Amino acid sequence: MIASLLVWLLQDFMQVLAMGIxxxxxxxxxxxxxxxxxxxxxxxxxxxxxxFAFLGGVLWDLRxxxxxxxxxxxxxxxxxxVYWVWDRTPAGGRSALLxxxxxxCAHFLSGIARYVAWAVxxxxxxxxxxxxxxxAVPVLVGLCMIYAFKVPQTHV
Amino acid sequence: MVSKLNPILVNTxxxxxxxxxxxxxxxxxxxxxxxxxxxxxxxxxxLELPAQELRLLVQATxxxxxxxxxxxxxxxxxxxxxxxxxxxxxxxxxxTPPPDSAVGxxxxxxxxxxxxxxWKEIRIDKGLNQGVMVGAPALSDGFIIGRVVRAGGDxxxxxxxxxxxxxxAAVVDDTWDxxxxxxxxxxxxxxxxxxxxxxxxxxxxxxxxxxGDYLPPGIPIGNIWSQGETRDGFMPQKIVSGAHLTQLYNVxxxxxxxxxxxxxxx
Numbered sequence: 001m002i003a004s005l006l007v008w009l010l011q012d013f014m015q016v017l018a019m020g021i022x023x024x025x026x027x028x029x030x031x032x033x034x035x036x037x038x039x040x041x042x043x044x045x046x047x048x049x050x051x052f053a054f055l056g057g058v059l060w061d062l063r064x065x066x067x068x069x070x071x072x073x074x075x076x077x078x079x080x081x082v083y084w085v086w087d088r089t090p091a092g093g094r095s096a097l098l099x100x101x102x103x104x105c106a107h108f109l110s111g112i113a114r115y116v117a118w119a120v121x122x123x124x125x126x127x128x129x130x131x132x133x134x135x136a137v138p139v140l141v142g143l144c145m146i147y148a149f150k151v152p153q154t155h156v
Numbered sequence: 157m158v159s160k161l162n163p164i165l166v167n168t169x170x171x172x173x174x175x176x177x178x179x180x181x182x183x184x185x186x187x188x189x190x191x192x193x194x195x196x197x198x199x200x201x202x203l204e205l206p207a208q209e210l211r212l213l214v215q216a217t218x219x220x221x222x223x224x225x226x227x228x229x230x231x232x233x234x235x236x237x238x239x240x241x242x243x244x245x246x247x248x249x250x251x252t253p254p255p256d257s258a259v260g261x262x263x264x265x266x267x268x269x270x271x272x273x274x275w276k277e278i279r280i281d282k283g284l285n286q287g288v289m290v291g292a293p294a295l296s297d298g299f300i301i302g303r304v305v306r307a308g309g310d311x312x313x314x315x316x317x318x319x320x321x322x323x324x325a326a327v328v329d330d331t332w333d334x335x336x337x338x339x340x341x342x343x344x345x346x347x348x349x350x351x352x353x354x355x356x357x358x359x360x361x362x363x364x365x366x367x368g369d370y371l372p373p374g375i376p377i378g379n380i381w382s383q384g385e386t387r388d389g390f391m392p393q394k395i396v397s398g399a400h401l402t403q404l405y406n407v408x409x410x411x412x413x414x415x416x417x418x419x420x421x422x
Contacts, residue, residue, distance in 0.1 A: 009203060016207035017214075020269060020403065047167035054171045058178060062196040065270065068189065069178030076171045083164070125271075 001052055007031045008056050012063060023128050025136035026110050028056050029075055033103050034143045036079060037086050037094070038150075046083060053079045065114075074113045078106035096148040100140055107136050194308055197268065197279070201310075208265065208281075215405065235298030236261055236408065242374055260411035261295075262286055266404050267311070275318035275343050278302075280407060283310045287411040293364070293371045295408045299398035300324075300364060300375045304409065312409070317377065318343050318401060325365040326377055328356065328393075334365055337377060337395065343402075345378060345395040352391035356380050362395055372410070 008028045015024045036049045057071030065071060082102045089098060115129045182189040219228060240261065264280035282288050284307050294302045294314045302316040303324075315322050318339035326337045326347060333354055335347040347362055360380040366373045376398055384392035 012200065012204065013207045016204045017211050019211075019266075020405070023271075043163040046164050050164070050167050050171050054175065058175075059196065062193050063200060064268075065272070067179065067182045068192065069175045069180075069182060072178065073172060073175035076168060076175065080164075080168050 001035075001048075004028065004031050004035060004052065004056070008059070012060075015064060022135075023111075023132040025132050025139060026107055027136075027139055028060070029053065029078060029110055030103055030107060030136065030139055030143060032056070032075070032079065033082050033106060034099070034147065036083060037099055037102075038147060041083070041087055050076055050079055070117055071114070074110050078110050081109075082106050096144040099147055100144045103140055103143065104136070107140075108133060190306075194311065197311065198308075201267075201281075204267075208267070212265075232297070239295070239298055239375065243372055246372065246374060260287065262288055262409040262411045264288070264294075264312070264407055264409055266407065269404070275316060275339060275341050275401075276321075277305070277313050277315050277319065278404060278407075280312050280314060280409070281310065282409060283308045283312045285309050288312045288409050289411070291371075293375060293410045295375065295410070296399035296401075296404055296406070298376065300371070300377050301397065301399045301401060301404065301407060303371065314407065314409075316401065317345050317397065324371065324377075326362050327365040327373075328380065329361040329363055331356065331360070335362075335393070337362070345397055346384065347380070347393040347395050349390045350393050352386050352389070356383065356393055358382065362393075 011024055011027045014027075018024055032049060032053045036046065039045060053075040054072040057073070057075035058068045061068040061071040082105075085102055086094065086098075111129055111132055115125065262282050264282035264286075266278050267281045268279035270277075280288075280294075288304055288307050290304050290307050292304045293300050294304060300317065302314040302319070302322065304312045305315040306313040316339065317324070317337060318341070320339055320341045322337070322339050324337040325334065327334050328347070328350070331354055333350055333356075335350045338346050338348050340346065350356065358380055362377045362380060364371045364373050364375045364377065378395045378397040378399075381394045381396040384394060
């Protein structure tokens with residue numbers, strides 16, 4: 001969780017740098033998703049990640065969106081959906097590719113929910129949204145590579 | 157499976173409930189939410205300081221590469237000097253004795269601008285401790301861009317001229333016609349209540365008027381761009397701000413003396 005906390009701070013750090021220029025991808029959500037699926041799917045552990053994602057979202061709202069709760073809800077929803085699919089996938093099918101698909105879907109849903117909730121619909125806002133999604137790709141690839149090389153040796 | 161799902165389901169529902177409760181709370185008690193926002197901003201301020209410094213460094217480097225930085229700084233200095241001189245001149249010719257407090261410019265950095273309130277307000281990193289007062293005008297490039305509406309110890313919130321709730325008495329310098337500056341939350345600025353019989357032309361300068369209690373007169377706001385539709389016997393004028401409202405990184409706050417600045421006829 002400390003690593004995820006640091007990623008939250010890194011995301012905040014990057015958003016300060018990019019304020020007024022672009023929206024930083026949801027690195028925190030992606031890392032939380034990775035942490036969730038890369039460990040044993042134990043109820044207590046999953047519940048811990050649910051609350052951690054929720055608090056991360058609330059804190060992000062307080063810092064950047066002024067309506068606390070929305071980000072927490074989005075994070076929890078994304079996390080639970082990913083868990084739900086992952087849990088129902090046979091161990092043999094839990095590949096890095098599946099993680100990539102789930103994480104990118106979660107990131108896309110998170111982005112689109114925030115776009116619909118807060119942004120004034122315009123070409124500029126849509127461009128910001130598209131850039132945010134594109135910038136998440138390298139992080140996704142990185143996490144998938146880590147999963148592909150590390151996790152199968154320990155959990156499958 | 158059921159025993160495994162249940163705690164997760166319960167925690168998910170609890171988290172959802174808490175999220176909805178927080179969301180409702182933020183709309184029901186905006187004052188408390190604002191305090192929480194300010195508190196989180198204050199807590200994270202120190203951690204974000206390197207990012208802010210780095211951001212400034214990157215900006216400065218970019219400017220240096222384009223050989224514009226020195227020109228921009230010089231231009232800003234001249235505008236500040238111009239504004240200060242204008243204020244001093246107004247004070248010198250004022251019919252009433254000038255106040256003792258000196259007008260000072262406080263340079264502040266923009267630390268927050270919500271996407272959903274992009275044209276409404278910004279937060280800056282200077283507050284009461286640095287001499288910022290509620291009601292003081294905020295300037296950028298020598299043009300007024302808003303005024304301070306809330307101030308904390310080391311931060312303040314500035315309502316932008318493009319905000320729909322922003323109202324400011326203004327005068328067209330060339331015709332001496334008075335009006336009220338108002339935004340629309342969409343980036344436009346309007347000069348309301350101007351008479352339709354007067355011919356306003358594009359480029360005419362609009363400045364703060366004498367009737368404001370907090371703002372000194374004569375601070376430029378922008379230029380007339382076009383006419384709106386006549387309504388209730390008035391013809392609103394669309395104003396183009398002289399400042400780059402889409403890219404606000406630094407602003408200047410008129411410090412001590414803003415409230416008591418002399419009001420004199422032109």
